[in-house]
Amino acid sequence: CEPYITSDHALMRERAEEIAQGIGILARLLKPREILLGIEDNKADVVENLQRELRAHDFSALCGRECSAEVITFPTKYPSGGEKQLIEILTGKQVPAGGLPAKLGIVCQNLGTAVAIADAVLRDKPLISRITTVTGEAVTTPCNFEVLLGTPVEDLLQACGYNAAQNNRLVMGGPMMGFALLDTRVPIVKTTNCLLAPTEAELPTPPPAQPCIRCGFCAEACPASLLPQQLYWFAQGKELEKLEEHNIADCIECGACSYVCPSNIPLVQYYRAAKAEIRERDRDMQQAEYAKKRFDARQERLQRLEEEKLAARKARQAKAAARSAQHARQNANEISGESGDADPKATAVAAAIARVEAKKAASGSAAASSGNAV
Ligand code: SF4
Ligand code: SF4
Structure with missing residues (x-):
C-alpha cells in the first residue's frame, strides 16, 4: 500500500x-x-x-x-x-x-x-519469481515485471530505460519503508516489491536532522499507537529494555513518524538499528543459555561415569574377597582330609587359617574402598 x-x-x-x-x-x-x-x-x-x-x-x-x-x-x-x-x-x-x-x-x-x-x-x-515494480522519474518506461529471484537489479533497470545521472538515490522498496541501494549489482529477492529511481526534484534528499522539539506529530501519525519520540530517546541511549516496554516490536517501520517530523529526524532508522540490537542481544542470551546447558550436561555425565567406575571397582574387589575365602576353606578341608580321621587339633588349625585368610581379604577390600573414597 x-x-x-x-x-x-x-x-x-x-x-x-x-x-x-x-x-x-x-x-x-x-x-x-x-x-x-x-x-x-x-x-x-x-x-x-x-x-x-x-x-x-x-x-x-x-x-x-x-x-x-x-x-x-x-x-x-x-x-x-x-x-x-x-x-x-x-x-x-x-x-x-x-x-x-x-x-x-x-x-x-x-x-x-x-x-x-x-x-x-x-x-x-x-517460489522462484515475484512481481516487482520499477518506477520513478529516472526510468523512461516504469512497469511491473514478473522477475526471477536472483535477477540483477541493473538488468531490470536497463529494461526500463534507467538514467543513472538523473537518479538522486536508488531505493529497494517504497519511499517510506525502502532501503537505499548503493550498488545496482545486487539481486532481486523475495521481498523486492519495488525499485524506485526518483529524481532529486521528485524525492529530495532529506535535510539534516534537527533536535526533537517534542511537538508530538509523530505520535499522532503512528498507526500502531506508539510513542515514536520516546522510542527515539531510548534508541539513542540504547535502552533496550525500555524500548521493549514501549512496544518497539509493534513498530511496523512504516516511516509515517519520520515523514511528519518537522525536525527531519530519521526515526525509523533508529528503530531498525534498535530492533537489530535487541535481536542480537536475544541471540547472545540464547547462546549463553545453550552453553550453560551443555556445561551442566557434561558435568552430570562425568559424575555419572565416575560413579559407575567406582561401583565396578567395588564389585571386582568383593568378588576377589569371595574367591580368597573360598580358597582358604578348600585348603582347610584338604589339610583335614590328609590327616585321615578328623584330628580335632588339625581341624581347628585349618579353620583358624581360613578365618585369617578371609579376614585379610576382607580388610584388603575395605582398605581399597576407603582409598578410593579419599
Ligand atoms: S515529530 Fe519529530 S520533533 Fe516532533 S516529537 Fe516527534 S521526533 Fe520530536
Ligand atoms: S515507523 Fe513505527 S513508530 Fe513510526 S509511525 Fe510507523 S509504526 Fe509508528
Whole structure:
C-alpha cells in the first residue's frame, strides 16, 4: 500500500484465479468461518474479478463447515497494509500489543503468499519469481515485471530505460519503508516489491536532522499507537529494555513518524538499528543459555561415569574377597582330609587359617574402598 508500489495491484489484475486457489487451500487447512479479502478503494478495477473468482469456489465444502468469503474495500490511507492495522480495519478487533492475530482466532496472509501456495501445491512450482515494480522519474518506461529471484537489479533497470545521472538515490522498496541501494549489482529477492529511481526534484534528499522539539506529530501519525519520540530517546541511549516496554516490536517501520517530523529526524532508522540490537542481544542470551546447558550436561555425565567406575571397582574387589575365602576353606578341608580321621587339633588349625585368610581379604577390600573414597 506504499505510494509508487503497484506490484500487488498487478498481481490481483493478472492472477486472480491463483489468488482464489491459494485462499481455497488455506481455507481447507484453517477451516475459518469467514474469509475477508481487503482491498484499498483505489484498486476498484480488480474487485469484480476477484469477487467472481471467490464465488467460483465452494469454501464451505473445502472447510467442511459454513464459511463465507467476500471482498471488502476500504479507504486508501497509508499505512493500512500492516497486519494489525488491516485486521482492525476489516474486523474492528485490535490485536494486543506484543500479541499475535492467532490470539483472536485470525490468520492474516497477503495475496503473494496465496499465489505462492497455489503454485507450490497445484503446480509443483516453488517460489522462484515475484512481481516487482520499477518506477520513478529516472526510468523512461516504469512497469511491473514478473522477475526471477536472483535477477540483477541493473538488468531490470536497463529494461526500463534507467538514467543513472538523473537518479538522486536508488531505493529497494517504497519511499517510506525502502532501503537505499548503493550498488545496482545486487539481486532481486523475495521481498523486492519495488525499485524506485526518483529524481532529486521528485524525492529530495532529506535535510539534516534537527533536535526533537517534542511537538508530538509523530505520535499522532503512528498507526500502531506508539510513542515514536520516546522510542527515539531510548534508541539513542540504547535502552533496550525500555524500548521493549514501549512496544518497539509493534513498530511496523512504516516511516509515517519520520515523514511528519518537522525536525527531519530519521526515526525509523533508529528503530531498525534498535530492533537489530535487541535481536542480537536475544541471540547472545540464547547462546549463553545453550552453553550453560551443555556445561551442566557434561558435568552430570562425568559424575555419572565416575560413579559407575567406582561401583565396578567395588564389585571386582568383593568378588576377589569371595574367591580368597573360598580358597582358604578348600585348603582347610584338604589339610583335614590328609590327616585321615578328623584330628580335632588339625581341624581347628585349618579353620583358624581360613578365618585369617578371609579376614585379610576382607580388610584388603575395605582398605581399597576407603582409598578410593579419599
Ligand atoms: S515529530 Fe519529530 S520533533 Fe516532533 S516529537 Fe516527534 S521526533 Fe520530536
Ligand atoms: S515507523 Fe513510526 S509511525 Fe510507523 S509504526 Fe513505527 S513508530 Fe509508528
